[in-house]
Amino acid sequence: xxxxxxxxxxxxxxxxxxxxxxxxxxxxxxxxxxxxxxxxxxxxxxxxxxxxxxxxxxxxxxxxxxxxxxxxxxxxxxxxxxxxxxxxxxxxxxxxxxxxxxxxxxxxxxxxxxxxxxxxxxxxxxxxxxxxxxxxxxxxxxxxxxxxxxxxxxxxxxxxxxxxxxxxxxxxxxxxxxxxxxxxxxxxxxxxxxxxxxxxxxxxxxxxxxxxxxxxxxxxxxxxxxxxxxxxxxxxxxxxxxxxxxxxxxxxxxxxxxxxxxxxxxxxxxxxxxxxxxxxxxxxxxxxxxxxxxxxxxxxxxxxxxxxxxxxxxxxxxxxxxxxxxxxxxxxxxxxxxxxxxxxxxxxxxxxxxxxxx
Numbered sequence: 307x308x309x310x311x312x313x314x315x316x317x318x319x320x321x322x323x324x325x326x327x328x329x330x331x332x333x334x335x336x337x338x339x340x341x342x343x344x345x346x347x348x349x350x351x352x353x354x355x356x357x358x359x360x361x362x363x364x365x366x367x368x369x370x371x372x373x374x375x376x377x378x379x380x381x382x383x384x385x386x387x388x389x390x391x392x393x394x395x396x397x398x399x400x401x402x403x404x405x406x407x408x409x410x411x412x413x414x415x416x417x418x419x420x421x422x423x424x425x426x427x428x429x430x431x432x433x434x435x436x437x438x439x440x441x442x443x444x445x446x447x448x449x450x451x452x453x454x455x456x457x458x459x460x461x462x463x464x465x466x467x468x469x470x471x472x473x474x475x476x477x478x479x480x481x482x483x484x485x486x487x488x489x490x491x492x493x494x495x496x497x498x499x500x501x502x503x504x505x506x507x508x509x510x511x512x513x514x515x516x517x518x519x520x521x522x523x524x525x526x527x528x529x530x531x532x533x534x535x536x537x538x539x540x541x542x543x544x545x546x547x548x549x550x551x552x553x554x555x556x557x558x559x560x561x562x563x564x565x566x567x568x569x570x571x572x573x574x575x576x577x578x579x580x581x582x583x584x585x586x587x588x589x590x591x592x593x594x595x596x597x598x599x600x601x602x603x604x605x606x607x608x609x610x611x612x613x614x615x616x617x618x619x620x621x622x623x624x625x626x627x628x629x630x631x632x633x634x635x636x637x638x639x640x641x642x643x644x645x646x647x648x649x650x651x652x653x654x655x656x657x658x659x660x661x662x663x664x
Contacts, residue, residue, distance in 0.1 A: 308604065310427030338430060342420055346568060349419075351381045353567040356614070357621060364625040388563075393556035396458060403457035408554065408561035410450030415565040415572070417443035422575040423498050425585045425605040437495040440576065441482055444531075447565070448474045451550050454562070458553040466549030469539055469632055473530060476639045477537075480527035483647035487520040487654045488513065488580050501584035508583035514662065516654040521581045523647050525620065528573035530635065532566065535624035539632050574616035578609060582616075585609045 321330035362369030370377025421440045423429040455467020509517045530537035551562045585605030589597045
């Protein structure tokens with residue numbers, strides 16, 4: 307497995323050879339920031355196109371087909387349209403909070419996106435408390451949504467924001483319990499170290515039944531946390547127009563739209579990192595030739611392949627199940643997922659203490 311720290315170390319040594327150390331670090335930070343923003347935008351474009359095509363396939367349609375080969379240029383046209391549309395000013399809105407809300411949401415999304423370890427040596431934010439930082443960063447988004455609903459001075463926006471806040475805060479507990487189950491198994495909160503512990507087998511296979519249960523709970527809770535169907539009640543068009551971003555237009559609406567799709571990728575990326583081995587290839591004990599071939603595939607290909615598989619799985623769920631009521635959503639979380647997550651966490655503790663895992 308190629309280690310990209312060789313490349314990054316060479317670049318660092320090159321910059322420090324002719325620049326002062328502080329200036330070299332500043333240049334590196336700016337370059338990394340620009341790279342993250344470009345990657346964020348590209349992931350958003352891919353996710354929107356994938357959503358349209360997957361939705362079309364489940365509804366026996368073709369999806370975008372006219373602009374570019376197989377409709378591939380359609381998304382770029384939509385981006386240009388979004389950038390050029392007028393931002394309508396709401397007369398009775400709290401202007402400062404109204405304008406601040408989409409940037410809070412996008413900042414939380416970018417922070418969480420930066421935590422994903424794409425390949426060995428390509429970790430941007432890799433702290434020894436990486437899991438804690440990731441959960442904290444992703445939790446900031448609910449503040450932006452609540453600000454958007456309240457500052458719009460619209461009853462539909464406020465109801466949508468309150469629903470979204472209650473839903474996201476509730477399902478963050480199950481998401482955290484699922485991740486904590488693997489933290490107990492690995493005895494570390496550093497994301498790169500969690501991936502490294504899966505070199506001889508992904509946790510979905512070697513983490514015993516508790517890891518499988520945690521994975522299923524995580525998929526359900528993660529889907530609900532990003533307000534995706536069938537948990538998309540905060541944006542229920544049939545009753546709330548468009549939920550908390552009803553009063554938003556132009557690029558402000560675009561920021562909410564982009565953040566929602568990239569958040570879906572972040573949920574899938576974290577599932578890949580925690581349960582599916584991250585950048586680690588698939589190895590089968592005893593199949594040395596097969597394992598050698600798998601090692602030739604770059605780590606970032608493994609990561610994105612697994613992440614987009616989970617994305618496709620969550621899109622499949624969205625376009626298959628009907629929307630739930632708000633009481634059903636909260637009942638599922640508080641009466642079923644949280645108790646099951648706590649019992650599963652206790653089960654993992656027993657497995658680790660008595661060394662029952664593979």
